[in-house]
Amino acid sequence: MSRKAKRNGGDDIKMSDIARHAGVSPMTVSRALRAPSTVSEKMRRKVDAAVREFGYLPNRIAGSLSSKRSNVVGLIVPSIQNSLYANMIQAISDVLRGNGFHLMIANSGHRLDDEEALVSALLAQRVCGLVLHNTMHTKGVRDLVAKTGVPVIETGNLPVEPLDMAVSYSNFEAARAMTAHLGRLGYRKIGFVTLPLRDNDRSEERRSGYFAALKELGLPADPSLVLEAPGGFSEGGDALVRLIQTHPGLDAGFFAGDVLAVGALFECQRRGWAVPGRVAIASFDDLDLLRHAVPTVTTLRIPRHEIGRRSAELLVNLLLGASPERIRIDVGFEIVQREST
């Protein structure tokens, strides 16, 4: 058979074909496949035989349309190229798969408008649930969610008023805790490097947490100690260098995002600045890398995997019949003190 012919789907087998060949009704085939226990042993055997003989693959599109249920969950992350999200995605994917669901992934590139377009597209695909790694949304997104009533899980931050359900940690508390930790260790001039603040409540909360801790420590809140940098190794290094140039007395840098801290660490190695002797370095998010770098880097451990797992579990339970509730789960965080501070 030519490839073209196959592409045209000439030999698609449908449930009624299986039914005919098995000598039963389509409904029996349907039941034998989805709920084998409701069908007699004899029927099941006939159906199974026919299914195997023809290599029948049920058409879930038709099934979804008919039953008005889908088994696909939509996920929107700001970026796929980031191991933080990867951890969460893996967990979500595993839980879903274990329960017969699938994952449709899209990335918004940190753009709220794009998020709206993607939510819309995913809802058009009639996903049965949505996970959004973001808690700031356009009005359009809020309307769509309200209108369709899909279960939604927000992660990445703890929203004051979740759309539906939320599973996250508090960026504010985490940043505050780390800054306080640095204060307790005796650092007095603590720089703060953040990811872009625009359209990103997570970054904003981290910065607020930093300032809150400074206040509690009785340290002056100097805005020039805060630098905004796009994520990346070089950017982290650059930021540290700039901070030290403007503030020669800087004794610690808290890098609240991505791989900034490691970039800073490399820059120190390059310039021969002792870490933590000349300057201490703290990071956000426990990348594997930080545990192995020399020196190892103090950081915040955010249970990304747990966030993914619990998000997916919430969705799955709901879809499998649990009663909906407006849950807001705080998975917390942990300070991991290492050699760099």
Place this chain on the structure above:
Amino acid sequence: MSRKAKRNGGDDIKMSDIARHAGVSPMTVSRALRAPSTVSEKMRRKVDAAVREFGYLPNRIAGSLSSKRSNVVGLIVPSIQNSLYANMIQAISDVLRGNGFHLMIANSGHRLDDEEALVSALLAQRVCGLVLHNTMHTKGVRDLVAKTGVPVIETGNLPVEPLDMAVSYSNFEAARAMTAHLGRLGYRKIGFVTLPLRDNDRSEERRSGYFAALKELGLPADPSLVLEAPGGFSEGGDALVRLIQTHPGLDAGFFAGDVLAVGALFECQRRGWAVPGRVAIASFDDLDLLRHAVPTVTTLRIPRHEIGRRSAELLVNLLLGASPERIRIDVGFEIVQREST
């Protein structure tokens, strides 16, 4: 309206509702949405107004069933938690989205049986195309692909006989080139650390490439210079230490996988071994990290992004009407010489 009520979908708006309110036929609505140019200005305006008024979202499940076309592409990667795949996924996702397609992602965990189950599940969802980051498949996978005739793209390696289309580089050639490069630089006792070989033709090819190059260099092929390690920082460090213990004369290590090389580099820093003075280090795959580490690390640049982009483009073109051809694209690779060798 209660959330429960909404979840039950009581207020679902369908195309015929829009048609009624716009005073046109459902077909006109369908056309106005999918091919506006085939509908008169007046009709289009009426439809658009009604769509906006009710916030209508077309049901793509119904659309797909009816048209027998889907706009979802399936992707199976060995693991999501790996920035190599992430680069490719991002590129695929971007190209697809630009053309109105979506991506369903699954991970096989490097298990061929799981791959088969996932292919089967994705085909049941009637994906319109498949990207497999793997070129070893079970018979089941080959049968499914042949039977359904979905366009398939294999990546990650250049198969001798592709299922359909393939976009990749040659693991054999890449490993051979890097080993030869080390030889040219004067290294004579080159260790090789590989990811697990089982069920992984990519790893196997890399090892073969290493041996082929040794032979060309006139160096002895010593199997004890080859170590198998699961990916990870510690594993890379451990492997290097073991190699140096058993072969004190080792002057270079080629780490053909994941973050092994960086782990080895960190271990050297920790032990005060000069790189490349005491031992040179080469890696596979141009992680950002390698360009910023101290010293910067020599590696192979595999155009992961291009692999993703071209894979997606091939699929999209095919789905948009291009004639199918059994293409096998070699995107090549590049040796990036840096400080570590």
Place this chain on the structure above:
DNA sequence: TTATAGGATGGTAGCGATACCAAGAGAACG
């Protein structure tokens, strides 16, 4: 003016499954 082409609209019949209800077959009971 009539014929004819061509573009815009609408009606109808599915796409391939499932929901829902009806009917038949045994089992258990009085």
Place this chain on the structure above:
DNA sequence: CGTTCTCTTGGTATCGCTACCATCCTATAA
């Protein structure tokens, strides 16, 4: 032995959309 109940099975009517063909209308040619 008839009745009721439960367990299986089958028939029918959708699910919401699109393909396909028929129809209609306007514009241009003859």
